[in-house]
Amino acid sequence: MLIPVVSIGALGGVLGIGLAFAARHFKVEGNPLVEEVAAMMPNSQCGLCGQASCSVAAEKMVNGEIPLTNCLPGGKALAQRIAEKLGVPLQLDGFEEVTPQVAIVDELICTGCSRCLKACGNDAIIGAAKHIHGVLNDLCSGCGKCVDLCPTMAISMVEVPVTLKSWRWQKPRLEEGVRA
C-alpha cells in the first residue's frame, strides 16, 4: 500500500516541479511587436475593422493577415506609423481615406436616457440622466457604437465639416502620358 502511494506521489512531485520549471524558464513570450502595435491603436474597440478587438487587429496586422489601413478611426496617419514600426512599405493602392465622421445628437429627440453615455468608450458623449447629451467632436473616434443604442434614434454620424483650418490642397493629378 505504501509503495504505490510514495512512488506515485514522488512521480507527481517531480513532474510538478519540472512543469513549474518549464513554465518559468521556457515561457513563450507574446510577440512584443504585437503589444507595441496594440498600444498605438485607438483602443476604443469600435470593431469597424471587422476584428474582435483592437489587440486582435494589431496581431493580425503584425502577421500580415489584414492590411495596415484597416483601422478606420486611425486612418492613414496610424497606418503610416505602424508601417514604420514594422519596417514594411505601406500599401496605399486602392486605399481611399474615408472622411472622418463624428456622432451628432439631435437635441429635439434626445430623452437623456444616458445609454450612449455609458457605451462610449472614451467619454466623448457628455451629459447626465434626463439631460440632453452632447458630443465632444475632438474625443469622438467615429466608431458609431452609440448610434444603434439610442432608443429614439437621435444619434447619427456626420462627416467632420471642412473648415479653413482643416482644408488642404489635393494632390496634383498626373496628366496622361507623363512619367514621374
Add this chain to the structure above:
Amino acid sequence: MKIPYLEKLFNWLEQSSHWGVHPDYRKEPAASRLISKLPLPPVLYLPLVQHAGAPAVAVVKVGDRVLAGQLLAEAGGNISAPIHAPAAGVIEAIGPHIAPHPSGLMVETITLRVTGTESVELQTCADPFSLPADELARRVGEAGVVGLGGATFPASPKLNLGRRAAVHTLVINGSECEPYLSCDDRLMQERAEGVIEGIRLIAYMIGAGRILVGIEDNKPTAYKTMCMAAAPFANIEVHSVPTRYPMGSGEQLMTWLTGVELPAGQRMASIGVLVHNVGTAYAIHRALRHGEPLTHRIVTVAGGAVRQPRNLEVALGTPASALVHFCGGLTEEPTRLVMGGPMMGQTLPSLDAPIIKGASGVLALTLAESGSPEEGDCVRCGMCTHACPLHLMPLDMAAAIRSGDVPAAQKMGLDDCLTCGACAYLCPAHIPLSHYFSYAKGETWAAEQSQRQQDQIRQSGEAKKERLARELAERRAAMAKRKAEQDAAKAAAKKEEATS
C-alpha cells in the same frame, strides 16, 4: 591668418550663389501712381480669422451701433488679434461669408453696414518712447496689428518673444519681391517718416541695437526717401539689396543682410534676429503715436485685366470688387484672381471676398499672365535646385510625393520649403512643384493633427476605464462598509438580547 579681402570675396561668392528667379516684375504703372483713398463701401465684411492663430471672438451683437475704431472682436487666445470697426455703422449680421481663400469656403464674418465715419476717442501719445516697452507691446496687441508682409502673425507676441530672446538685430523687410505688388514701395516713398518711427519703436520694444533695412534695387526712389528719413538715426542702416525672387522672404533677406544662415527648424529669434515688414512698422507707428487700431491697409490693385492699376488705401472688410471697380473695372474676364502676390498669394474664389489684414494686393490676371502650359516629363535639368532659395532638391521631393512617400520628402527638407514657387516658375517641364509641396505639407499637418486627436481619444478612453474601476472599487468598499455596519448592529442587537 585672416586675409580680409579674400574673406570678403568668399562671402560675396557664397552670397551670390545661385538661388531665386527673376520673374517679369510688371510693377508699373501702379508703382508710379500716388496712393489714393478708396471711399467707404456701403457694407464691410470683417472675417474673424484675419491672422495666424486662434480666431477672434466677437464682442458685439447684431443690431449694435458701433463707431470707427471700436472693438468688434477680441483676441481669441495668446496667438490671436482683435478686430476693430473701420467705420461707424450698424452690425447687420455675424455669420458665414465667403472667405478670401482658394477653397471658397465660408468663414464667420461680422457684417457692418456703414453709416458714417464718427470715431471713438483715440488714445494718442506724444512720446511713445517715454513708456515702458511691455506697455507699448500691449498697446500694439490691442490695436490688432499683425505682420502685414503676408504671414499675418500677431505683432504683440512676436515683440514679446523678441524681448525675451535677447534680439540684437532687427531686420526690416522692404524688399517686396513679388511681381505686381508695389504697396510697400509706395508706402516707403510717401510715408517714410512714419515707417522709420515705427522701426525705431519696434527696436525700442525688443531692445535691438542694430537695425538693417533691406530694399530691393528696383525701388530706387523708396531707397532714397528711406535713407533720408533714416539719416538722423545712427543705428538704422538702409541697404539696397539685389532684385531677386524670393528676396522678400524674411529668412533670405536676413541671410543676405547679416550673412548668418538660419539653422533648419529654428526660429529667427534663436539667433538673435527678428524680421518685420515695413507695412507692420507703419501700422505700429499709427497705433502707438496716434492710437489708431489696424483698420485700413494699402492694397495694390493690378493685373492685365485691370483698367487702371494703382495702390489704394482701403478699409479692411471692403469687398475686392469695390477696389477693382474704383480702378476702372475689368477690361476682360480674368482667368485667375489673386489676393497677395502672384507667386505666393491666395487664389480668390470671387471678387466678393473681402480685404483682410494680410491682403497686399488684388490681382486680376489674364490668360496670357496666368495660363499654365501642359505638364511634361521631368528632364532632370536641375533648374529647380538652382532656383530653390534653401538649396533643396525640388525634383526629388516632388517625385517622392508623387509616389505617395511624403516622409521621404520630409527627410529631404520639405518642412523648410517656403512654397515660394521659384522652382515651379523655372521648370521647363511645367511640373507643378509647389503644388506638390503644398499638398504634402497639408498631408503632414493632417497626419500630425490626426495623431494628436487619436492620442487624446486614447487618453480619454484610459481615463474612463480608470474611473470606472475606481467607481467600482468605491462601490464595493461602500457595500462592504455597510455590511460591516449591519453586522455590527446585528451583533449589538444580539448582545443586547442576550443581556436582557
